[in-house]
Amino acid sequence: xxxxxxxxxxxxxxxxxxxxxxxxxxxxxxxxxxxxxxxxxxxxxxxxxxxxxxxxxxxxxxxxxxxxxxxxxxxxxxxxxxxxxxxxxxxxxxxxxxxxxxxxxxxxxxxxxxxxxxxxxxxxxxxxxxxxxxxxxxxxxxxxxxxxxxxxxxxxxxxxxxxxxxxxxxxxxxxxxxxxxxxxxxxxxxxxxxxxxxxxxxxxxxxxxxxxxxxxxxxxxxxxxxxxxxxxxxxxxxxxxxxxxxxxxxxxxxxxxxxxxxxxxxxxxxxxxxxxxxxxxxxxxxxxxxxxxxxxxxxxxxxxxxxxxxxxxxxxxxxxxxxxxxxxxxxxxxxxxxxxxxxxxxxxxxxxxxxxxxxxxxxxxxxxxxxxxxxxxxxxxxxxxxxxxxxxxxxxxxxxxxxxxxxxxxxxxxxxxxxxxxxxx
Numbered sequence: 185x186x187x188x189x190x191x192x193x194x195x196x197x198x199x200x201x202x203x204x205x206x207x208x209x210x211x212x213x214x215x216x217x218x219x220x221x222x223x224x225x226x227x228x229x230x231x232x233x234x235x236x237x238x239x240x241x242x243x244x245x246x247x248x249x250x251x252x253x254x255x256x257x258x259x260x261x262x263x264x265x266x267x268x269x270x271x272x273x274x275x276x277x278x279x280x281x282x283x284x285x286x287x288x289x290x291x292x293x294x295x296x297x298x299x300x301x302x303x304x305x306x307x308x309x310x311x312x313x314x315x316x317x318x319x320x321x322x323x324x325x326x327x328x329x330x331x332x333x334x335x336x337x338x339x340x341x342x343x344x345x346x347x348x349x350x351x352x353x354x355x356x357x358x359x360x361x362x363x364x365x366x367x368x369x370x371x372x373x374x375x376x377x378x379x380x381x382x383x384x385x386x387x388x389x390x391x392x393x394x395x396x397x398x399x400x401x402x403x404x405x406x407x408x409x410x411x412x413x414x415x416x417x418x419x420x421x422x423x424x425x426x427x428x429x430x431x432x433x434x435x436x437x438x439x440x441x442x443x444x445x446x447x448x449x450x451x452x453x454x455x456x457x458x459x460x461x462x463x464x465x466x467x468x469x470x471x472x473x474x475x476x477x478x479x480x481x482x483x484x485x486x487x488x489x490x491x492x493x494x495x496x497x498x499x500x501x502x503x504x505x506x507x508x509x510x511x512x513x514x515x516x517x518x519x520x521x522x523x524x525x526x527x528x529x530x531x532x533x534x535x536x537x538x539x540x541x542x543x544x545x546x547x548x549x550x551x552x553x554x555x556x557x558x559x560x561x562x563x564x565x566x567x568x569x570x571x572x573x574x575x576x577x578x579x580x581x582x583x584x585x586x587x588x589x590x591x592x593x594x595x596x597x598x599x600x601x602x603x604x605x606x607x608x609x
Contacts, residue, residue, distance in 0.1 A: 185301060186280065187230050188273065191218060191289035192238030192263050206240040208289035209247065210408065212415050217402065218244065218289045222254055225285075228297050231256040234279065235289070236272040238263040268373030270380055277365040286358040286376075288401070292411045293357065295397040296425040303393045304359040307333070311364065311381060311390040314357035316399060317509035319467070321351040321501070327392050328352070328385075331489060335390040338382040348450075348497035351504045352392060355399040396472055396511040396552060398423040419470060428555040431511075432466045432606070433545055433572065435563030436477035439582055439599055440499065443564070448486045450495050458600035460506030465603050467509060472552055474512040475499075476544045476561065476571070482517035485526030489517070512552065514544040539563075540570035545577065562602050566590040580606065 191208045208218035222233065233256050237244050241262055251258030259279075261272050273280070283304065285297065295314070304312035313335065315327050326349055328337040338354075339345050354377075364380055374380070384390040398420045402408040414420050421427070437443045440459045444452045466473040475496075481487040487495075496513050503509060516537040522529075537543030549556055561572025564582040569590045572579035580602040581592035588595040596602035603609075 185230060185282065185284060186232045186234065187225055187285040187287065188276070188280070189218070189221065189233060189235045189287050189289045190269060190272070191235050191244055192241065192269075192272070204240075205243055206237075207403075209243055210402065212292055212402075212412055216247070217292055218248075219254070220292065221287065221289065222248075222251075222256055224294055225297065226255050230285065230297060233257065234259045234261065234276060236261045236263060236276075238266070266373060268371075268375050270374040270376035271372075273365055273376075274369070274374065277362060280362045280365065283359055283361050286360050288356045290403060291356055291399055291401045292415065292420060293355075293397070293399040294420045294424045295357070295395065295399065299425060300357070300393055300395070301359055304391070307391040309334075309389045309391045310361040311384055312359045312393050313381075313390065314355045314399065315352045315392045315394050316355050316396065317351040317394075317500070317504075317511065318353050319464075319504070319507045319509060321349070321353065321504040321509075324353045326350075326352060327354055329392045331493060333392045333394070334388050335385045335392055338377070338385045346497075348494055348501045350497055351500040351509050352394060356401065357399060394512075395425070396423060396429070397425055422470065425553045427553070428558075429472055429552050430470070431472040431474050431548070431552065431554045431559040432603070433474050433476045433548070433559065433561040433577065434463075434599070435539075435561075435565070435568045436475050436499075438564035439562060439568075440475070440503075446481050446484075446486065447495070448481055450491070450498055453495055453498050455499075455502050456599060458598055460503050460508045462598075462600040462603040463503060463508040463510070464506065465600075465607065469607060471559075472511040472554065473509070474548050474552070475510055475514065476539070476548070476563075476568075477513075477515045478539050478567075479515045479517055480519035480538075482515075483519035483528055483531035484524045485528050492517075512548055514548055516544060540567040540574060542571055542575035545571065545575040549575075560594075560606060562599065 209216040248258055261276050263272050325341050326339045330336055400411055402411045442454045463473050518531050518533055518535040518538050520534050522532050556576040559577045561577045562580040569579045569581055569592045579592040580594040583595050584597050586595050594605045
């Protein structure tokens, strides 16, 4: 698969760091960020690269040449007249005969591109966006998806947004079919997001690939310093899903949100005191924060899948307002007991995912390449602890009386206390 890297930006916001070189040549621990991108691609077999250049582009071309010194093959398109951030794609479309990766040259990342590409092929859309949660979704552009990860809406920061939403932000990495370059656009400049990608929202032809891996732009001096700090601390490489991850698995009701029995009305959803801070500590510690919850209300016919999704959107929105985020949400919709009015027979089964069985944890471990021995399951019931033990995790019990009658490894009065004990605080 060919890779197109857009390296033509002027980098005016980061000029105080380096004003005499193009932004992709700014160094991260002694190497230009573009070189680190190319190393990540080459190590995974992506060696056929086209770089679009403009501002001070000769510096990039002189440094990388034909790519042979870096183990790749590089061609260039030099954008003499400004064409917008997608205009160059139309100029080189004869070379883009198959699906290709489209990346920005001003971001630091270390991701499993083969996973990303395989997901794109499985979905069969024209475009797949690499998306992730962040700590400030309230002032970020958002990607809204359906239950199948098809992109329904692409909201810019200034667009009106729904009351509740997933914490899902476009990271600027894409797998794209050349079919989107078959359209005729007559404007002198072509904007990638507004003219090519956003119009695909709601068509069923664009999908979101949600990942916990490290992708951050370095467009301002503060962001650049944060990226350098993350790189030196090993946080960039460690988040690549080729590497084993550590996770804190979290029950939902009574752990993250206040327990109200069977939660069927979204207005009943309220965060537990300290839950946001606890999850933020999980985020900052480099662990994945993953919800593992039984939701028999689906089988009982009391909540639809769409209504449950909206409840989880509210959870993500409330956590995001406090600077915390979840990397994944897994739920079991099954309930083996029959006899409820309006029940859904297809979910009235004995399954492998209903806690205390460990199916949801095993699914998350497969999706995120999680080392279960180094991970924890936290909940407020015996079945949460048993689920963690059955999966091979360490366990923590939320127990206001600190009785620990189910022999959890850690016990605390609430989620924050459990997290503080896990991290030795």
